[in-house]
Amino acid sequence: MNNQEAIVAAQEALKAWGVEMTPRLIKNRENIVLEAAGPDGQRAALRLHRPGYQSDDAIRSELWWSEALVEAGMMVPQAIRTLAGDVLATGGERVASLVTWLEGEPLGEGGVQLAMDAAEQERLHEALGAELARLHVASDAMVRTEAFEREVLDLDALLGDAPSWGRFWENASLSEEEAALLLACREKLRSEIGAHAEAGGDFGLIHADALRENVLVQDGQTRLIDFDDGVFGFRMYELGVAMSQNWDQANEAALGAALLRGYASVRALPHQAEQLLLAFTVMRAMASCGWVIGRYPDDHPAVRDYAERAIAMAKRYLA
Numbered sequence: 031m032n033n034q035e036a037i038v039a040a041q042e043a044l045k046a047w048g049v050e051m052t053p054r055l056i057k058n059r060e061n062i063v064l065e066a067a068g069p070d071g072q073r074a075a076l077r078l079h080r081p082g083y084q085s086d087d088a089i090r091s092e093l094w095w096s097e098a099l100v101e102a103g104m105m106v107p108q109a110i111r112t113l114a115g116d117v118l119a120t121g122g123e124r125v126a127s128l129v130t131w132l133e134g135e136p137l138g139e140g141g142v143q144l145a146m147d148a149a150e151q152e153r154l155h156e157a158l159g160a161e162l163a164r165l166h167v168a169s170d171a172m173v174r175t176e177a178f179e180r181e182v183l184d185l186d187a188l189l190g191d192a193p194s195w196g197r198f199w200e201n202a203s204l205s206e207e208e209a210a211l212l213l214a215c216r217e218k219l220r221s222e223i224g225a226h227a228e229a230g231g232d233f234g235l236i237h238a239d240a241l242r243e244n245v246l247v248q249d250g251q252t253r254l255i256d257f258d259d260g261v262f263g264f265r266m267y268e269l270g271v272a273m274s275q276n277w278d279q280a281n282e283a284a285l286g287a288a289l290l291r292g293y294a295s296v297r298a299l300p301h302q303a304e305q306l307l308l309a310f311t312v313m314r315a316m317a318s319c320g321w322v323i324g325r326y327p328d329d330h331p332a333v334r335d336y337a338e339r340a341i342a343m344a345k346r347y348l349a
Contacts, residue, residue, distance in 0.1 A: 046119030134246030159292025196320025270310025
């Protein structure tokens with residue numbers, strides 16, 4: 031769907047909320063996101079969901095979840111219900127949802143060194159750790175209906191023979207030696223994360239995509255947006271995702287310590303949390319190396335970029 035088609039589709043979708051306007055396109059990737067307005071005229075974000083990625087019930091579940099988080103006192107995008115009382119509009123080529131707009135600037139951008147000074151970086155990572163812990167506490171307290179549906183990202187979905195995000199060791203840009211390296215990393219990760227799971231490792235609803243672009247900062251506070259990838263998963267994977275863009279920062283260790291410190295101020299961490307944070311950070315790099323398979327042509331630069339990051343992190347982890 032090109033940009034003009036997206037705007038036309040968005041105008042049609044907004045009728046489900048009784049809104050007539052021309053929204054502003056923000057991004058046209060897998061989900062199409064536009065700035066719009068709700069029935070009350072307040073600023074809102076309209077999402078035209080990518081076909082085939084999430085079922086209608088899974089998207090509804092994400093939005094029910096956000097409503098529960100707001101009720102628990104968190105500041106996250108909340109579903110604006112249609113005139114019919116649903117959280118989704120389903121009549122068009124893509125199902126649509128409208129959520130409240132959160133103010134703030136992204137924490138940063140992947141592949142770009144963080145802009146603020148080191149002390150502020152640590153302070154914001156500590157705040158993010160506490161926010162993720164609050165998310166987990168509120169998610170565990172949520173009362174879910176039988177219709178609630180989100181993917182389960184367990185050990186097999188992360189590191190089995192057919193991982194949810196793709197067989198990362200089959201990334202087309204890998205040499206045989208590099209593929210063997212990632213397979214060795216996979217075995218070590220299976221052992222370490224498997225032991226964590228067997229010991230009753232904390233598992234439940236997680237955002238699963240707390241990258242810098244999805245963490246807004248306003249008045250020194252951190253807020254999460256874009257729950258589209260939310261799953262039932264390991265809580266330490268949540269923290270690994272948040273650290274995965276820091277792997278090449280000179281102060282990576284300090285940022286990881288700050289993230290854990292913030293989390294522990296709200297919710298207990300598991301035994302050997304520092305080592306688990308490393309394992310799950312590497313796990314995210316492996317998953318991303320598989321995620322590009324089929325999304326880009328084999329010779330696209332992104333395929334190699336994700337592979338090179340996975341290789342570098344695997345070498346460090348295995349060492």
